[in-house]
Amino acid sequence: MDKRKDIETEDQELSSVVSLVDDEGNEVEFDHLMTFEHEGKHYLALLPIDDIEGVGDDEIVLLEIQEGEEEDLYVPIEDEKLLDAVFETFQKLLDEEEEEE
Secondary structure, eight states: OOOOOOOOOTTTOEEEEEEEEEEESSSEEEEEEEEEEEEEEEEEEEEEEEEETTOOTTTEEEEEEOSSSSSSSEEOOHHHHHHHHHHHHHHHHHHHHHOOO
16 A cells, blocks of 8 residues: 555545555554546545555555455555556546536
């Protein structure tokens, strides 16, 4: 859960709470902002509810959704170029949603 990007989220409506377990076994709650597709893969955009070391109040967490045998896995995006591209897709989709409102 260590990959994230800055974004302003003041006017966003937050829809649902997601609980994930971090690398140390601690449960962490997030507001689910969006699930979206980028180049054939699915991603989650999450806003931490709980304080997370190294994550600011204005930062989101982007995770890749990988299908596991019994349940989906939520994996940090390690490649910086891919992270930037996924974030750009997220921003574009967020802008489109705001224009529709």
